[in-house]
Amino acid sequence: MISMRHVEKRYTPGEAALADVNLDIENGEFVFLVGHSGSGKSTFIRLLQRELLPTEGQIVVAGQDIVRLKNWKVPYLRRNIGCVFQDFKLLPNKTAYENVAFALEVIGRSRHVIRTQVPEVLRLVGLEDKMDSYPDELSGGEQQRVSIARAFVNRPPILLADEPTGNLDPATSLGIMSLFNRINKTGTTVLVATHDREMVDSMRKRVIALENGRVIRDQSRGVYGYGD
């Protein structure tokens, strides 16, 4: 589903944000990407979204060489990748329902599809009672659920999450993680970048650890690690 070969990204000529990354993520896997701030996690995620192009190397996502992908085809790539962020990125003047519907509306889905899929995905994330609430009427955890619903409503084969629990307390984070787990069970490949140690240790999933832009550890059923 995702494959990287000798991927390198340099923002300035001297230092590499990512260097010589080689890895494969299979269809349906659940992967944690861990590391300190500045270790290259966000660069990794943005490369997969094709927000950025690598300085060197090859990236294949969902069967497409995204380094060679034509600019006008990028939107169609992104329809295959759901994205969740630390700051939720919800539109404040739209309700939970409208925020999720917006994602379908702007890729030209019909009204009929919107009316059936939006309530369904909101039920999946447990917000069927809060469909008409605005983001500022929802708690942080509920807002993150709306943003997950928006990322998943189009049933993409890949879900990327960049620090999805960074703003949430541990109990709420647990709920979000079990939601990712449920989504992963439907066959979706899930990649979560985080530095939430307890979460990673309790889930026992594949862990890819980055430090100074290099992969220093890649183990299945791993833990957060780091000498302590």
Next chain:
Amino acid sequence: MAINVGYFLRESVTNFRRNWVMSLGAVTTIYLSLLLVGVSMIAGFVISEIVKSVEDKVSIQVFLKDGAATEDVEELQGWLLRDDLVETVNYVSKDEALERFKEEMAGSPDIVESIRENPLPASLDVTLIDPRTVEEMVSRIKSNETFLKVCDRPDDPEESLKYGQQIVSRLFAFTRVVRMIGAVFVGMLAMVSLIFINNTIRLAIYARRKEIGIMRLVGASNWFIRGPFLLEGVMQSLIGAALAILTVVGLQMAVLPRLREALPFLPVDVPPATMLQLAAVLVAAGVIIGLIGAGFALRRYLKV
């Protein structure tokens, strides 16, 4: 993929309302520039109609002396008709000339009544295929020997010819100057409207940067993101164009009848077909300005 026209319209109307001061500025400048285009087009049309009618009247009158030999006159007429610059030659007798004079002077009966004896000469009225060749033709006539024999004033042949070259060339020069000044003004106003549209679209993009970010995130196609902004630019210029068309029609209804009254001998009419053509030109120009202005802004401020 079905493009949601309703969505585009809703978005652009919202943008328009959000930045209504800027939008009003854009609409006003477009309105002014298109109005100028419209007025100068109408003026150009009326002037060229007038020029045409004057051209129709540009003929060379060859005055003949009383008692000129008929065969000489006929020979001159035949020679004129054979010339490749000439379209028609018309003989006007002394009596006909007097009749015409009386008709023209119908407004002042004193003069008409004071005429006892016919003072007017007979003449040959020569019309030309191309009015611009008047001077060439005049010099040809002057060097014709039969003309010298039959002309009204053999001592000064120049005086036996009457033609209206000056009027035509002055009108031509005048329309050229008017057109040039108009083009410069229209160009400047078009620039200003482009800048205004560019700015309104920039503000609209800034106001909606969050939505745009999310649209890119979930994979809205580039044209779907650009659509509402392009439509907003086009809407602003269409409103400007509509106002300009209304004003031109209003002006035409207010001014032309008075002009017709003041200049009864000139054809100052604008047929509906010409007005329709004018409206089409203004709408097309508006759409082009709107698209270019919005396009500039999108290139500079919207990275998709």
